[in-house]
Amino acid sequence: MQSTTITTLLPNWRTLAALFFFFGALAGFQMGVSVTERPGLEHAGLLSQAYYSLSLFVVGGVDLGTPTGGPLLGRALLWLAYFGAPVLAASTVVGVLIRGLAPQHWQLRRIKGHIVIGGAGELTLSYLRVLRSHNPKIPVVVVDKNFEPSMKEELRQAYHATVLVGDIAHEFFLRQLRLEHAAKVLLLCDDSLRSYESASIITRLVPGIGRKVVIHCSNLRFMRAMASSSVAKQCQTFNTYNLAATGLVHNHLLKHFQQTERRDSVVLAGFGRFGQTILESLLDNAANELDTVVIVDTDADRRVLIADEQREFNGGYRREIFQGDISHPEVWRKMQEKIDLGRETTVVVLGTGREEENLRTSLWLKRKFPGTKVIARSAKSSYFASEVSSEHDIINISITQLVEESIPRDWVEFS
Numbered sequence: 001m002q003s004t005t006i007t008t009l010l011p012n013w014r015t016l017a018a019l020f021f022f023f024g025a026l027a028g029f030q031m032g033v034s035v036t037e038r039p040g041l042e043h044a045g046l047l048s049q050a051y052y053s054l055s056l057f058v059v060g061g062v063d064l065g066t067p068t069g070g071p072l073l074g075r076a077l078l079w080l081a082y083f084g085a086p087v088l089a090a091s092t093v094v095g096v097l098i099r100g101l102a103p104q105h106w107q108l109r110r111i112k113g114h115i116v117i118g119g120a121g122e123l124t125l126s127y128l129r130v131l132r133s134h135n136p137k138i139p140v141v142v143v144d145k146n147f148e149p150s151m152k153e154e155l156r157q158a159y160h161a162t163v164l165v166g167d168i169a170h171e172f173f174l175r176q177l178r179l180e181h182a183a184k185v186l187l188l189c190d191d192s193l194r195s196y197e198s199a200s201i202i203t204r205l206v207p208g209i210g211r212k213v214v215i216h217c218s219n220l221r222f223m224r225a226m227a228s229s230s231v232a233k234q235c236q237t238f239n240t241y242n243l244a245a246t247g248l249v250h251n252h253l254l255k256h257f258q259q260t261e262r263r264d265s266v267v268l269a270g271f272g273r274f275g276q277t278i279l280e281s282l283l284d285n286a287a288n289e290l291d292t293v294v295i296v297d298t299d300a301d302r303r304v305l306i307a308d309e310q311r312e313f314n315g316g317y318r319r320e321i322f323q324g325d326i327s328h329p330e331v332w333r334k335m336q337e338k339i340d341l342g343r344e345t346t347v348v349v350l351g352t353g354r355e356e357e358n359l360r361t362s363l364w365l366k367r368k369f370p371g372t373k374v375i376a377r378s379a380k381s382s383y384f385a386s387e388v389s390s391e392h393d394i395i396n397i398s399i400t401q402l403v404e405e406s407i408p409r410d411w412v413e414f415s
Contacts, residue, residue, distance in 0.1 A: 241276075
């Protein structure tokens with residue numbers, strides 16, 4: 001729902017009523033009806049009669065006196081304007097005051113078929129970019145406790161969203177969002193527990209809405225632990241890195257695997273949330289294509305243990321683990337003893353949270369092993385990184401880009 005001015009919020013019947021009273025009074029004067037306090041007004045010019053017709057909305061007929069003379073229809077029209085114009089003006093002023101005191105209620109009282117988004121971070125912007133490319137007119141309501149001024153204006157102007165300050169986990173506030181009429185509810189804030197709490201309240205307030213609710217969980221371990229909860233079973237849950245990893249595998253790696261005759265080796269340089277979800281997606285979608293998976297991380301041993309605890313990463317592939325920094329040449333020297341980094345069936349994914357190191361190391365690897373497919377990760381899309389990567393035959397991917405490419409169509413397309 002686009003943020004609108006008070007004028008456009010006024011119902012159409014007020015405009016029609018105002019026109020009726022104005023032209024009714026003007027018609028009465030034109031038909032020869034006079035007034036006791038300003039005799040001769042019926043013979044005045046059209047502009048004078050229009051001016052006094054407009055004055056009825058401000059002071060009624062107090063300044064003009066009572067209608068007299070002329071035909072009965074003319075007097076009836078003027079009397080209607082005498083009573084109707086000031087009442088309409090007064091009710092409009094009262095409505096404006098009410099809307100000023102409670103703008104959210106008036107913005108939402110008629111909304112339906114809308115999207116409700118909890119949270120106003122980068123993930124919300126990514127979702128809205130994709131949504132507006134598919135559906136530029138569907139009403140959107142974004143709710144958060146605090147908004148940066150620039151973010152608030154971007155949401156309103158660029159994405160035509162109604163911005164509401166409030167707690168998406170507060171039951172009274174949720175009741176104002178007309179969730180029973182919503183097309184989708186996306187809980188995209190970074191507080192995972194708060195998102196699940198909101199979803200729990202929403203599914204209780206609106207029975208059957210679970211299939212329309214999407215929960216973003218920033219904590220992968222928490223999301224996996226909550227998978228058996230009733231809320232998770234009713235709603236859709238996802239993690240940003242999980243979505244991005246799925247996009248990377250489907251849009252980049254599967255195509256490469258299909259083009260190589262032998263099974264491939266994949267080096268995951270960085271085994272945080274992104275690296276773990278890449279491996280998970282690889283095993284779900286391309287387990288038969290894997291020969292060796294190499295894991296490199298400064299905290300590799302612990303992270304592999306945690307990942308194995310949450311899910312068994314067993315399969316018909318060989319796994320090598322190297323604990324060390326991806327920027328250290330010795331790590332890559334030891335790795336070269338285990339796998340041939342120069343083969344065309346080797347893919348290196350530099351997916352640490354250090355974007356500069358990812359880019360620098362990708363350039364070093366490409367110079368040293370020209371036949372290797374090298375993928376470097378950044379958080380957001382970068383023109384500079386994309387330009388440098390293109391010049392050196394490196395694939396530059398961003399989490400933002402992968403997420404936007406992987407957003408399910410039923411989140412943005414509605415019949």
